[in-house]
């Protein structure tokens with residue numbers, strides 16, 4: 001490829017006008033609107049479809065919807081879902097999870113689990129403030145995940 | 158008390174005030190630079206510590222103060238430790254001859270608002286400013302790191318190249334003023350052409366431009382911060398420096414910046430001169446204070462200009478830098494001398 005360098009006029013070659021133009025551009029931005037959100041005081045509104053902390057849904061009787069089919073654990077690319085199934089105490093299904101753990105430190109919040117679930121049991125919420133101080137706290141157990149919903153209602157995004 | 162002791166005390170007070178003002182200026186710059194950068198990029202910058210984020214430098218300083226004092230195993234210990242101290246000493250010492258106000262009449266005694274009224278003030282400044290590069294070169298060599306060494310070498314070459322243009326660019330002024338004393342240069346600028354103050358920026362526009370550009374190279378600021386060049390050399394000569402030694406370089410750079418801003422103001426913008434104030438009847442003491450205020454305002458305007466430029470222009474390539482210095486700035490500076498001479502002959 002032949003590169004054609006444009007012929008510069010004398011004004012371009014002096015550079016000074018271009019420098020002044022550059023300075024004008026930056027000082028223009030000085031007076032423009034700032035985009036910083038001051039986080040702890042000013043919460044960001046998650047966009048529709050944002051993938052945050054998981055929750056486990058309950059059905060109308062308050063039972064966990066999950067039937068321990070392991071679809072989510074299989075689909076999970078980072079293998080962070082750990083399920084232990086047991087025979088269900090209810091007539092309408094065979095199994096239910098006695099243990100359901102998600103290690104949110106390993107989770108990449110891809111939403112595969114949500115897509116794989118046939119029962120619409122596992123879903124990702126909008127919650128993005130999950131900071132904690134111990135490793136154990138990041139392993140969300142069944143009770144935590146079931147309580148996510150109540151927790152989430154308290155959050156105002 | 159004998160006059161000697163009084164003079165000594167006055168000088169000490171001046172030294173303390175100037176040192177305090179310089180350190181205050183460094184702190185101001187540390188926050189103005191970061192917040193200014195934020196504003197120019199439509200961000201807010203650090204605004205958490207204190208009002209307007211004003212105590213951020215103190216927080217940074219405390220943090221850096223408690224960092225580990227680390228010396229690389231292969232470094233030349235003595236030079237490695239001496240370099241930052243030397244750099245910061247030179248930076249402070251350079252400011253000594255800058256006049257920051259007119260004479261002050263206090264208790265029947267005339268006080269020159271300047272630490273040392275040297276009759277070769279400009280030479281003193283150039284001598285010390287060019288010593289500053291040793292702090293960088295020694296650091297680059299002593300830390301035994303290739304990035305440091307590259308930074309030091311670049312800095313040496315750059316400083317030498319631009320010092321020439323820097324020195325030649327003010328010869329025009331010296332020809333007009335017939336003095337190397339900074340106070341004389343300011344006094345020469347207190348006259349008027351009609352209503353226009355006869356500041357050297359109007360007398361020597363080309364000289365001002367060359368001086369300004371060379372100043373950026375002299376204080377190692379973007380677009381001429383080749384010896385730091387984060388992207389190529391990490392931070393050049395500072396790579397191996399941490400904790401307070403890093404602070405010393407940081408401080409030294411900003412003091413240099415303040416010094417050169419002050420020098421530009423003194424040489425080209427009338428120093429402490431406030432235009433059109435002579436006609437007003439103002440108490441001399443108040444006038445002197447106003448003039449100090451005017452000087453500070455002018456210096457801050459230039460400091461802001463340095464920040465503004467830093468967040469506007471990209472860095473030069475090294476060969477471009479060298480070519481620009483020798484093939485553009487130097488001939489222009491020499492041309493400026495000739496032009497000044499011709500004009501002086503034609504219009505006596």
Ligand code: SF4
Nearest residue numbers: 076107108110111113
């Ligand atoms: S969001 Fe992705 S990574 Fe996280 S648990 Fe679900 S499938 Fe696994």
Ligand code: SF4
Nearest residue numbers: 066067069070072117
């Ligand atoms: S895919 Fe849904 S139903 Fe199956 S184990 Fe996971 S959460 Fe339970």
